[in-house]
Amino acid sequence: MLIQPQAGSYFFLGCIIVDVELGYDEPFARHHCGTCDSCLTGCPTGALLGLNEAGAPLMDARRCISYLTIELKGPIPRELRPLIGNRVYGCDICQEVCPHNSPKFIQITSEQAFLARQGVHGEELIKLMGLSQDEFSQLFRRSPVKRAKRRGLLRNVAVALGNWGSPAAVPALSAALADSEPLIRGHAAWALGRIGGRAAREALLSSAPVEQEAWVQEEIGLALSAPDTA
Numbered sequence: 001m002l003i004q005p006q007a008g009s010y011f012f013l014g015c016i017i018v019d020v021e022l023g024y025d026e027p028f029a030r031h032h033c034g035t036c037d038s039c040l041t042g043c044p045t046g047a048l049l050g051l052n053e054a055g056a057p058l059m060d061a062r063r064c065i066s067y068l069t070i071e072l073k074g075p076i077p078r079e080l081r082p083l084i085g086n087r088v089y090g091c092d093i094c095q096e097v098c099p100h101n102s103p104k105f106i107q108i109t110s111e112q113a114f115l116a117r118q119g120v121h122g123e124e125l126i127k128l129m130g131l132s133q134d135e136f137s138q139l140f141r142r143s144p145v146k147r148a149k150r151r152g153l154l155r156n157v158a159v160a161l162g163n164w165g166s167p168a169a170v171p172a173l174s175a176a177l178a179d180s181e182p183l184i185r186g187h188a189a190w191a192l193g194r195i196g197g198r199a200a201r202e203a204l205l206s207s208a209p210v211e212q213e214a215w216v217q218e219e220i221g222l223a224l225s226a227p228d229t230a
Contacts, residue, residue, distance in 0.1 A: 005032050008106040009095050031055060032100070042097040044083040065091035069156045070148050075186060075215065078222075081159045082194075088120060088128070088156040089145055122164065128157045129172040129188075151181040158184065162191030170195060174203035182213040189216065193223025201228075 003009045040048045047063035061067050065087050068076050076084070095101055109115065120128070131139065136150040145153060158176060161169040169191070176188035189207070192200040201224065208220050 003032060003098070003100050005100065006105050008101040009098055010101065010106065036099060038097040038099065039094040042093050044085065044093065045080055048094060065093075070152070073152065075183065076155065076159060078190070081187075081190065082163060084156075084159055085163055086121060086125070086160040088125070088153060088160050089148060120160075122166065122168070125157050125161050125164065126169055126172045129154060129161060129169070129176060151183045154179070154181070154184045155187045158187035158191045162187075162194035165195055167195060167197055167199065170197065170199045170203070174199070177203060177207040177211075182216050185211070185213070186216040186219040189219040189223045193226040196226070196228040 002011055002013060004011065037050075040050060043064075045063040045065060045068075047059050047061065047065075049058040049060060052058050063080065065084055068080060068084065069087060069089055069091070100106075131150065131154065133150055136153070137146070140146045140153075148156070154176070158173060161173060173188045173191050173195070176184050177192075179185050179188070185207075189204060192204055204220050204224050208217070208224070211217050211220060
């Protein structure tokens with residue numbers, strides 16, 4: 001992430017290849033972050049680790065929410081799921097809390113494609129949980145969200161619904177226990193365990209005898225043994 005003092009960090013970085021020698025910019029002479037640690041303390045999963053002895057930033061990319069919700073193809077580690085909140089595709093918290101991105105410095109773009117969208121909550125998440133493959137492909141046509149694929153996005157949505165904790169999400173998550181993708185079934189089971197209640201437990205008990213995937217069976221068992229939060 002590039003921070004440009006007096007302009008912030010919301011930039012698209014690109015590369016132009018030319019066949020002539022160009023002059024080089026002088027590197028920054030000083031570290032512009034100072035003693036600020038807003039990004040370190042703001043990261044919910046603790047992915048940012050500070051600087052090494054040479055002053056270079058350190059991070060554990062395996063804990064980054066952007067990695068977990070976009071690049072990771074398998075199950076999200078259980079201990080990190082509650083920390084993701086309702087983020088279903090990427091995360092910008094480290095930029096949101098950066099003082100260089102305060103209204104004092106940045107100028108909001110007029111380009112509609114780059115403007116922030118409203119957060120996805122509640123009923124919108126429930127609707128996403130029910131997307132078929134055709135509906136997913138149509139809704140996210142020409143969108144970078146397709147990078148996560150349907151199974152990855154619905155995995156993330158299941159986690160977000162579990163963190164939301166509303167019984168209103170139980171029917172959609174119960175239906176997801178019969179999805180063709182084990183990745184979705186396993187995270188739906190986790191979410192039902194987080195929400196708890198009679199309906200969630202009945203759905204888990206019904207799916208347990210017919211589930212064939214070992215790790216999904218484990219998720220169901222853990223969900224059934226979780227304290228009832230409803």
